[in-house]
Every structure is written in structure tokens, then in C-alpha cells.
Amino acid sequence: MRIAVYPGSFDPITNGHLDVIERASRVYDKIVVGVLSNASKKPLFTAEERVDMIKRVTGHLDNVEVDSFTGLLVDFAASKNATVIIKGLRTVADFEYEFQMALLNKALNPEFETMFMMTNSKYSYISSSMVKELAGFKGDLTGLVPCEIIEAIKEKYK
Ligand code: PNS
Numbered sequence: 001m002r003i004a005v006y007p008g009s010f011d012p013i014t015n016g017h018l019d020v021i022e023r024a025s026r027v028y029d030k031i032v033v034g035v036l037s038n039a040s041k042k043p044l045f046t047a048e049e050r051v052d053m054i055k056r057v058t059g060h061l062d063n064v065e066v067d068s069f070t071g072l073l074v075d076f077a078a079s080k081n082a083t084v085i086i087k088g089l090r091t092v093a094d095f096e097y098e099f100q101m102a103l104l105n106k107a108l109n110p111e112f113e114t115m116f117m118m119t120n121s122k123y124s125y126i127s128s129s130m131v132k133e134l135a136g137f138k139g140d141l142t143g144l145v146p147c148e149i150i151e152a153i154k155e156k157y158k
Contacts, residue, residue: 004084007034016123
């Protein structure tokens, strides 16, 4: 069974993330979405809230599991019996950082392959930080994040 981990902060999950999860779930037998529970990043949502939101919007995919992790990604991936790390690429600006992380993870544990998925072009401009900035100005989030979580985001900026 081919298990892939899709790691990230997901603060919050966007339609770009969801698109990668849906497409990856058709390529691998199982996808484990790994939510980095890192307090030093001062997330808007707690790790538990982020896990719950991702579970809600991936309920239609029966081979997707969602969990949070602390520490190294390669250790989390090993604990889930994964052999693949999935990363989404939006722009060339993402590439340099992702390239460095992929090489570092390879050095830490050569058993994992990082596989890059090009984002769907209609989502290439969406990021969690842009979503938060827009939400802070009471902007319309329709089309940027799954509609099930729009209220939860608005609630944080009340
Ligand atoms: O959504 P993000 O914030 O770009 O995701 C970054 C993430 C979670 C993939 C990255 O920070 C990560 O893998 N952190 C875990 C710590 C780790 O393994 N570090 C060494 C590799 S960079």
C-alpha cells in the first residue's frame, strides 16, 4: 500500500490545498494530511481546529486521514508508514524553499521521496496568509477556501 503524507500549516486550509489532496488521493492508496502543530508560528487556528476543518472538507474522500504532528516531518511520515511526501508548487517563488526542504528531508531519511504537484492554475494565487489578510479586511473569501469553513474564519476576526 502506497501511503503519502501531505504536510503543512493549513492555517487555514485553502481550495488550493484541497485540490492537491483530492488529486493526490487518486494517485496514492492513502493520504495522511499532516498539520504542523507549531506554536512558534503563532497560528490563527489551533492544531485541533485545523485538523477538524480539514476533516470536515475531506469527508468525501475515504482514503484521507488527518492528524497533527510536532517535530520532524520525516519522523511523522515514518510513524504513518508513508514512503512519499507530497508538496504543492504554486509559483517559482515556492520552488527554492521546497527544493531545499526536499533535499534536507532526503538527507535526514533517504527512504522518502518528495513528490511535487503543480497547483491547479485557478488556485495559484491563493495562500493561507493572503486568506487571513483578506479576512482581516472583511473581504469575500468565496472561492478561496472551502465554503464550509468561511464562517469559522470570519468568527476569528470578529
Ligand atoms: O504550510 P507550510 O507552513 O509551508 O508547511 C511547512 C512544513 C510543515 C511542511 C515544514 O515546516 C515541515 O516539514 N516542518 C516540520 C519540521 C521538519 O521536518 N523540518 C525539517 C525539514 S524542513
